Amino acid sequence: MTVPDDSAQRAFAATETDDNRSPVPPWRLLAPAEQTAPVVFASPHSGRDYPPEFIAASRLNVVSLRRSEDAFMDEIFAAAPDFGAPLLCARFPRAYVDANREAFELDPAMFTDPLPDYVNTRSPRIAAGLGTIARVVTDGEDIYHEPLRFEDALGRIEALYRPYHKALQGLLQATQERFGGCLLVDCHSMPSGQLAPELGAGDGNKPADIVLGDCFGTSSAPAVTDIAKAALEASGFTVALNKPYAGGFTTHHYGRPREGVHVLQVEINRALYMDEKLVRRGPGLPALKCRLGPLMRALADIDPAILKAP
Secondary structure: OOOOOOHHHHHHHOOOEOOOOOEOOOEEEEOOOOOOOOEEEEEOOOOOOOOHHHHHHEOOOHHHHHOOOOOOHHHHOOOHHHHOOOEEEEOOOOOOOOOOOOOOEOOHHHEOOOOOOOOEOOOHHHHOOOOOOOOEOOOOOEOEOOOEOHHHHHHHHHHHHHHHHHHHHHHHHHHHHHHOOEEEEEEEEEOHHHOOHHHOOOOOOOOOOEEEEOOOOOOOOHHHHHHHHHHHHHOOOOEEEOOOOOOOHHHHHHOEHHHOEEEEEEEEEHHHOEEOOOOEEOOOHHHHHHHOHHHHHHHHOOOHHHHOOO
16 A cells, blocks of 8 residues: 655645644634524635745746735635635645645646546546646646656645635535525636637626536526526626536535535636735735625525425
């Protein structure tokens, strides 16, 4: 059996510890004093703790690596506890290990040794170079100088990916047990350059501000998507549904409306709030946070009966 390399976990533990000096987990939880909403918010792609050995192994500088982030989503949804809902944020960056993929969705061409039979080596995401361990950043540039060992991938997955999903699963289970049903809002951002003008919702002259993904109605009840869309449009956003983003691994994996677990993916146009090239906060970020308040309120106030298993 291959022993996981724990260097990934050590890289994060070395930078932060809690008051008891124990290693900090590779995720951060913002939680209300008491959860009063049947909702969990999650940000799997806003992590920006880059291990030095990862930077050294990369052909790219840190700014280029950071363009793969859904940068600042953790800040944009940081008010979740004010609405009685927890917000779970990955600390690790998407370019290092992607929490919105299967656990083992890997490109065999990236590794020096054969991959185990249980690894998924064929998917559209792998073909695009964006598996659990990405080959490229989102603009298509190769990340690594040389191939990796499977041991490298296994270490990252066991130390970072699995703890994140264990924490997420725990939040969903606790929420469902308390309220009888649960809604996960998976928070993402989208490069403005990937949005065609025809994807504008109700306005053919500009791309959508926000894309809601519910896997074409299979990952959440239609009422959930309707509530979110209405709240966003009332705040002046143009909203598209499922195109070009219907939902990723998290949406497909956890979205089980008939079992009382609903998932809605939210993709926000980066042009609204950041400098995409330099990965810096833009002047629109504070206003965006305020404009998303009604969405968070509407979802926090959702009737738990809508979320319960039929």
